[in-house]
Amino acid sequence: MFIRFILLLLLTFSFSCNSTDTKKHKIGFSQCISKDDWRKAMDHEMEVEASLYEDIDLTIFQGxxxxxxxxxxxxxxxxxxFDVIIVSPLRPEPLVSVIEKAYDKGIPVIIVDRKINSQKFTAFIGANNLDVGRNAANYIASLNEKPSRILEIRGSDNSSPVIERHLGFHEIIYNEPNITVEYRINDEDIEQRVPQILDSLHVKPINFVYAFNDDIAYxxxxxxxxxxxxxxxxxxxxxxxNGANNGIQLVQNGILAATILYPTGGDEAIxxxxxxxxxxxxxxxxxLNTTVIDYRNAEIMKNQYDKINKHQNEIEEQQEKITQQEETYSTQKNILKVLLGLLITSLxxxxxxxxxxxxxKKKKRELEIQNKKITTQRNQIKKFAEEVKVSNDAKTNFFTGLSHEFKTPITLILSSIESLSEDNAIKDNKLLREVGLIYNNSKRLLRLINQLLDFRKIEDRKFILKASETNIYEFSTGIFKDFERxxxxxxxxxxINTNDENLKIYIDRNLMDKVYFNLLSxxxxxxxxxxxxxxNIINEVDSNFVKINFKDSGIGIPKKDLDNVFQAFFQASNNNKVSSGIGLHxxxxxxxxxxxxxxxxxxxxxxxxLTxxxxxxxxSSDEIIYEPDLIDNSVLNFNADFEENEFVEVGVVRDEEHYSILIIEDNSDLIKYLRNKLIGEYDVHVSDGTDGIEKAYEIVPDIIICDINLPDKTxxxxxxxxxxxxxxxxxPTIMLTALNNKESYLKGLESGADLYLTKPFSFAVLQQxxxxxxYNREKLRYYFINNIHKINTDNSFGSIEQDFLSKINEIINENLDNSKFSVENLATALNxxxxxLYRKTKAILGVSISDYIQNIRLEKAKTLLKExxxxxxxxAYATGFSSPNYFSTSFKNKFDNSPKAYRAS
Structure with missing residues (x-):
């Protein structure tokens, strides 16, 4: 143990010395143009800005x-x-599909400088190219040269900056009568067209050249x-x-009259x-902001850029020094750890x-003492085992006796109900349903008790087989009929099918009845x-065996659970049903x-x-009886003519005068019980759990009662x-469940349940x-409708309803002057x-959505009349009314005063 401890300590030091750095975020940038100075400046700005963040790994791809x-x-x-993708597209359309693919996969996409023909991106960074064109035109107009004749040189591609700079330029030129564009060419035609234009200045003079960029102008x-x-x-x-032969220097040298500042946005992208x-x-x-640079501010701009470049160079130098210091510190730290580890190891x-x-020296003495302790503990364990056996026998006898005691009152209940049914003592159908419910669940309880007693007998090996010759097809048909309804x-x-209806085999009918019942249940x-x-009952003629197959089209059993299904108390991983887990055992x-x-x-x-x-x-002879053995008839079939499909809603019509309840429960008896109890006072809708969410969306009930163990979702x-x-x-949602532990209760509250009732529950408690x-929902509704003016400013609501009503108010106010704005338009905007929409607002506010829109219009009109x-x-028209007469009528109906009289008052 001591050697292991030393090795573990050394491994710990080794691991700490070789620990990896924290994971970095990967950012990639696809640059459309590689050789342009402006593009190189963008790349440089990104690299400098990224160097300020130690958790960034920036990769620039040249297009x-x-x-x-x-x-x-x-x-x-x-x-x-990559965690973030930055793209500067060459043209608006070609990259749309791949950019949308990245965006749909959840990767943030930032578009820089040039736009694309899609809105599927996270952010756009760039100057307003319309403003660039406008600034150039306004500058020419400010020089006040009359007339001003211009040669416009555009970029050769169809990118968004080319289009927008042209549009912005002509937007201003259009309103200037003394300014005309005499020539308009593309940059790829400069070498051919410009000499021709300059040679014809005496015929068609020009005094301005407006170029797409500084390089073209130069x-x-x-x-x-x-x-x-x-x-x-x-x-x-x-x-x-800034820099040699770039815009600012060309202005300073008198080559360019002006250049329009067009920021790259590289640092902003990072x-x-x-x-x-x-x-x-x-x-x-x-x-990003743009501005005109001419002889008046070129020197200032150059000085500012020089200072920025100097500051960036200093930052880069500091970053390099910091990196060197970190490497030195890391090396020294690792050496120190190794030395410390060696020192501790030596110690x-x-x-x-x-x-x-x-x-x-102590080992021998300890072994002698340990032997004595083991002997003493062995004697104590033997004594404890005897005591535990006595205790377990007592508990088992108590359990068995108590189970037998349960059988007597349940049998009396069943007998009494059978007598009532046979004598036609019950005339009322509703009471008959209640009695039938008691009978069926009493049968279920009796069968569960019998299974517990059988399990006890199996554990103690007290079962004695009593097999008698039995027609297996007729035996199976008798049980088959119990499940037909x-x-x-x-x-x-x-x-049920067989290839031999006359086949007889030896079975204990009572035990085989329980096997059939468990498998069919x-x-x-x-x-x-x-x-x-x-x-399917198959008589294998060429063998000494009979095979009985029970096949269903249910949810099946996962492959990993198949080997364990016959173990006591085992439940498959896909089993959401409540069960004892001993039936198959x-x-x-x-x-x-x-x-x-x-x-x-x-x-x-x-x-x-079954084989x-x-x-x-x-x-053996002791296991065979030669006289007919009776099948266990202690559980008889009750006349179940009153039964109906409790999950089919017949004649359920939404009644505005009654509150509606949706019950999501897969237990047919409980559904039947609750529906019969609540049907007179409420509109009751039911679901077995497979369509509970869809029914809630469709009905939008006033209350939901939901079980926890359901077939699809919990x-x-x-x-x-x-x-x-x-x-x-x-x-409001009420959870009904047999789970009464603290963890389940907390989970129910965390899921949003308003009340958590455990079974068995009192119907009076549920009803109250x-x-x-x-009642509480009505109070909340009253609060909403009387504080509706506070919804956009007061955070006291603190719920989805506040956001919902705020959104409604925002959409209505945006369309206040639109007389054609309808409830359908509002529902579409809310998706x-x-x-x-009608049921949601009715539940929250107690008024219809159309009345709500009308009230907001009238309240706004009231304010306009006053202020x-x-x-x-x-x-009337400003608040969306189709005519002044309709407005006056609606205003008077609401405020008991005409608009004219209200203003006069």
Whole structure:
């Protein structure tokens, strides 16, 4: 142990010395153009800004004006799960599909400089190119040269900056009568067209050149200089970069009259990427400021950029020094850890050598003492085992005796109910249903008690097989009939087939009845409505065996659970039903008592196969009886003509004068009981759990009563989904469950349940709880309708309903002057149906949505009458009324005063 401790300590030090750095966020940038100075400045700004964040790993991909290359770069970033993708597209359309693919996969996408023909991106960063064109035109107009004749040189591609700079420029030129664009060419035609234009200045003179960027303007100036006409023309470019032969220097040198500052946005792109990674809110459009740079401010701009560049260089130098210091610190720290580890190891080895010497001396004495302790403990364990056996026997006898005591009153209840039914003592159908409910559940309780007693007998090996010759087809048919009504109710295809109706085998009818019942009960429990359950009895003529197959089309058993289904108290991982877990265990024991086998398979449902011997050679004489043995008839069938499909809603019409209740429960008896109790006072709707959420959306009830153990989703999941959905978030929910532990109670409250009742529950408590919740909902509704003016400013509501009403008010106010704005328009804007909108607002406010819209219009009109000098007709149209007469009528109906009289008062 001591050596292991030393090795563990050394491994710990080794691990700490080689620990990896924290994971970095991957940010990728696809740059459309690689050789342009402006693009290089953008790349540099990104790299400098990224160096300020130690958790960023920035990769810049150069597109080289190749759209297909850019597509492959973005695909690479998607496949390698980059955290943020930044793209500067060459043109608006080609990259749309791959950018939308990244956005749909949840990867934030930032568009820089140039736009795309889609809104599927997280943020856009760039200057307003319309303003760039406007600034250039306004600058020419400010020089006041009359007339001003312009040569406009555009970019050759169809990118958004080319289009918008052109549009912004002509937007101003259009309103200036003394300014005309004499020539308009593309940058790819400069070498051919500009000399021709300059040679014809005496015919069609120009005095301004407006170029797409500074580089194009400079190239044009060189051609003009070669012609000797550069002094007579003012050149205006775009970009305003600092540095040799860039915009600001060209202005200072008198080559350009002006350049329009066009920020690259590289640093802003990294800042917004960091905000996204930190889960902060970012604007969809982030517009950078532009300005004109001419002889008046070129020197100032140059000085500012020089200072910025100097500051950036200092930052880079500091970052490099910090990196070197961190590497030095890391190396020294690791060396220190290794030295410390070696020191501790040496110390521990020295201690261990002393410890070993003393330990060997004490070992013999400790072993002697330990032997004495083991002997004493063995005697104590033997004594405790005897005491535990006595205690267990006492508990088992108590349990068995108590179970037998249960049987007597249950049998008396069943007998009394049978007598009432046989003598036609019950005339009232409703009372007959109640009595039938008591009878069926008493039968169920008696069968469960019998299974517990059988389990006890199996554990003690006290069962004695009493097999008699039995026609297995007739025996099976008798039990088959007990389940026929259940099959009819649920439209389940229930069939029994055999290849030999006269086959007789030796079985203990009482035990085999329990095997059949367990297998068929499970089949019906896990088979959905409209499914199938088949029994096939096969006489294998060439062998000494009979096979009985029970096959259903239910949910099946997971492959990993098949080997454990016959273990006591085992439940499959996909079993959401409440069960004891001993039925299949007993079935296996009973079949093996017949020297037979039971097998299970699961594919498109579950199939159990019983294999039983023919004849009686496999049985001892004590296990055979030669007179007919009665099947256990202690549980008889009650006349169930009153039964109905409790999940089918017949004649349920939504009544505005009654509150509605949706019961989500898969126990047919409990559904029947609650519906019969509540049907007179409430509109009752039911669901077996498979369509509970859909019914809640469709009905929008006033109260939901929900069980926890349901076939599809649990009650916790249903409650959480409904509470988070705008359409149903306001509905009070009562959870009914047999789970009464603290964890389940807390989970119910966390899922949004308003009340948690455990079974068995008092109906009086449930009924009063429903009334209390409806009363509280009415109080909340009164508060909403009387404080509706506070919804946008008061945070005291603190619920989805506040956001819902705020959104309604916002949409109504945006369309206040639109007389054609309707409830359908409002429902569309909220992305819910008209019926759901009506029921939601009716439940919260107590008024219809159309009346609510009308009230907001009238309240606004009232304010305008009081605070403005608009005419009554103007106010009528401003608040969305189709005519002044209709407005006056509606105003008088609500406020008992005409608009004119109200203003006069």
């Amino acid at each position: 080289n004006e190749d759209v297909e290359l850019q597509k492959s770069q973005i695909e690479f970033m998607i496949d390698n799960e 190239r044009t100036w060189k051609i003009a200089k070669s012609k000797g006409v550069e002094e007579s023309i003012k050149f205006i470019g775009v970009d305003g970069l 800042k917004i990427a960091m905000k996204i990674l930190r889960k902060e809110n970012v604007s969809k459009n982030n517009i 521990l080895l020295a201690i261990y050598s002393v410890y070993s010497a003393n330990s060997i 259940e099959a009819q109710k649920r439209n389940i295809e229930f069939l 499970n089949a019906f429990k896990f088979t959905p409505n409209n499914g199938s359950v088949h029994i 007993l079935s296996k024991e009973f079949v093996e008592m017949h020297k037979g086998t039971i097998d299970v398979s699961s594919k498109h449902g579950t199939e159990f196969t 039983l011997y023919k004849g009686n050679a496999h049985l 009650g916790f999941e249903i409650c959480e989904i409904l509470k988070k959905d705008l359409r149903t978030s306001h509905i 709880s429903i009334k209390t919740m409806i 819910i149906s008209r019926v759901q 403005t000098k608009l005419t009554i007709s103007e106010i």
